[in-house]
Amino acid sequence: MVGDGAQLCLAAGADCGGEVDQDAPLALCERHLAAAADWSRRAEGVTDLLPSPCGVCGSRLGVRWPSGWLCAVCEWRYGDVPDGDLPRPRVDVVYYLRYADRVKIGTTADPRQRFAAIMHDEVLAFERGDRRRERARHEQFAPDRFARTEWFVLSDPIREHVATLGAGVVDPWELLLRWRSEALAAQG
Structure with missing residues (x-):
C-alpha cells in the first residue's frame, strides 16, 4: 500500500x-x-580503477565500456601493448618552472631528466612546442626577462598565460602523458 x-x-x-x-x-x-x-553506463562508460596500471602512462584510473577499458588519463586501450620495436615518440614541450618568484621557460623532450638539473619549487605548466615556441614565449615575456637567461619575473602576464595553459588540467604531468600516448597511437 x-x-x-x-x-x-x-x-x-x-x-x-x-x-x-x-x-x-x-x-x-x-x-x-x-x-x-x-542503460546509461553503456553510453557514458563508468569511471573506475583499472585492473592494473596503464601500460603507457601508469595511471590506475580508467573508464569501463561494454567494449573494454580505456585509461582515463591517456585514453590508451587497456590491454593493448605498445610495440616495443617502435621508438618512443618524441614530444617536445615548453615548460614553465617556478623557483621562488621566478619562472624558467625552456624546452625539452624529456622533462624529468631536464628538471633533475634545475633547481625549482613547482612545475607550473607544459605546452606543446619546440625551440621556435620557446623563442616566441621569450619574446612575448621579454619585459620580465632576466638578461640573457631563460628566467623571468613571475609577472601577471606570465601568471595569466600559465593559468590559460592549465585550464582544466589538474596535473601538468597528466597532460604530457596524454600527448605521449596520442603520439604513440599515431605511430601505429
Missing part, C-alpha cells in the same frame, strides 16, 4: 505500481532507476 501523498512509478508500460523515493531524480521506483543507470 502506498502512503498518503506518495508518488507511483511512471515507468512507461511497466505497470509497476512501485513507490518513488522522495529524493529520486525521476518519477521511477528503485528498480527502474537501477535499470536506467545500467
Whole structure:
C-alpha cells in the first residue's frame, strides 16, 4: 500500500505500481532507476580503477565500456601493448618552472631528466612546442626577462598565460602523458 501523498512509478508500460523515493531524480521506483543507470553506463562508460596500471602512462584510473577499458588519463586501450620495436615518440614541450618568484621557460623532450638539473619549487605548466615556441614565449615575456637567461619575473602576464595553459588540467604531468600516448597511437 502506498502512503498518503506518495508518488507511483511512471515507468512507461511497466505497470509497476512501485513507490518513488522522495529524493529520486525521476518519477521511477528503485528498480527502474537501477535499470536506467545500467542503460546509461553503456553510453557514458563508468569511471573506475583499472585492473592494473596503464601500460603507457601508469595511471590506475580508467573508464569501463561494454567494449573494454580505456585509461582515463591517456585514453590508451587497456590491454593493448605498445610495440616495443617502435621508438618512443618524441614530444617536445615548453615548460614553465617556478623557483621562488621566478619562472624558467625552456624546452625539452624529456622533462624529468631536464628538471633533475634545475633547481625549482613547482612545475607550473607544459605546452606543446619546440625551440621556435620557446623563442616566441621569450619574446612575448621579454619585459620580465632576466638578461640573457631563460628566467623571468613571475609577472601577471606570465601568471595569466600559465593559468590559460592549465585550464582544466589538474596535473601538468597528466597532460604530457596524454600527448605521449596520442603520439604513440599515431605511430601505429
